[in-house]
Amino acid sequence: MTIDALGRDLGEPALGPGEVAIVGAGPGDPGLLTLRALDLIQQADCLVYDRLVSAEVLALAPRAAQRFYVGKAARCHALTQDQTNQLLVRLAVEGKRVVRLKGGDPYIFGRGGEEAEMLVDNGINFRVVPGITSAQGCASYAGFPLTHRDYVQGVTFVTGHARADGSLDLDWSALASRRHTLVFYMGLSNAGLISRELSTRGLPSSHPVALIERGTTPQQRQVVTSLGQLEQTIARERLASPTLIVVGEVVGLIDRLVQEPPAIAAWCEAAL
Incomplete structure (x- = not known):
């Protein structure tokens, strides 16, 4: 069974233009990625990803997908959280199918809730896929x-x-x-x-x-x-x-x- 067929079999609708999927990429091992996460990653026009998302997980996305690194480490942020929020909104408004990849689970110390609030405030459709937390x-x-x-x-x-x-x-x-x-x-x-x-x-x-x-x-x-x-x-x-x-x-x-x-x-x- 292909991933596309599996997504349909699970009743997961396709990622629509202008929609954001906030996806837990797990703690590092790509084998711990969920099937639903994999399905959405392979549909992405854009990946917005954190520091702890592994290269092996990123490689599962289409080659043509744009990649935006927004990783954070102590006192060293590629983008601030506000800038990341604005990036997600901009890409969605442009009609991109956006996958926001977070290490572990997006709702456990992943700031996924803050990003979801921003999407709601801007009227942007989104879904959340849990991941195995660290x-x-x-x-x-x-x-x-x-x-x-x-x-x-x-x-x-x-x-x-x-x-x-x-x-x-x-x-x-x-x-x-x-x-x-x-x-x-x-x-x-x-x-x-x-x-x-x-x-x-x-x-x-x-x-x-x-x-x-x-x-x-x-x-x-x-x-x-x-x-x-x-x-x-x-x-x-x-x-x-x-x-x-x-x-x-x-x-x-x-x-x-x-x-x-x-x-x-x-x-x-x-x-x-």
Whole structure:
């Protein structure tokens, strides 16, 4: 079955001229892209994409599709959010079929809601396609679950990055629970604050933490540490953005659940 046929079979209408699709591209591995996202990407006249959208995902679009990079990193924005909003409106008004590609899920720390509001304000048709968020993808590829009934009662996704005009003002007392998994997005620059505030509210310095850099990509690197050693570990390992910080007892399951890749196991057997 072709992608076009699959889209029709799923009841997904074709992307119309002047319409914007806000699409979650997943955390990096192109294999984690949804079929609906792939269908829309292949219909695009224009791709407006973020820094964490992989080259492999971009390559799935038609060659003739225009590509607009609007990526953001700390203190380095290709376009401001307002400029990105204006770009989406302009392309739609020109009658383009626009796919706005976002790493992970567009509605989880992806500013997808802000862009959707702008489209509504300008009378532009749009649809949203969810994606596998970084928390889900990185945890699974690192080898542990985010929830497990023997260890935690919930999971919370937390922004570790404050607006430029403010500090990271969170309800630390509510977050500091041993029976809860915390996933901090964009938290490297505030790792010391995260460690101090959670420790002050009662989490032990030995509480497990996983640091996952460039998760689900061939460059994935992960380090297991503790809350008390969080800041030192980041400095020692020279971890860089994007790195997810996962705090919780479930991190301790890595040793039990991570299995040796088949190719490595076969090589070891041959060497014996």
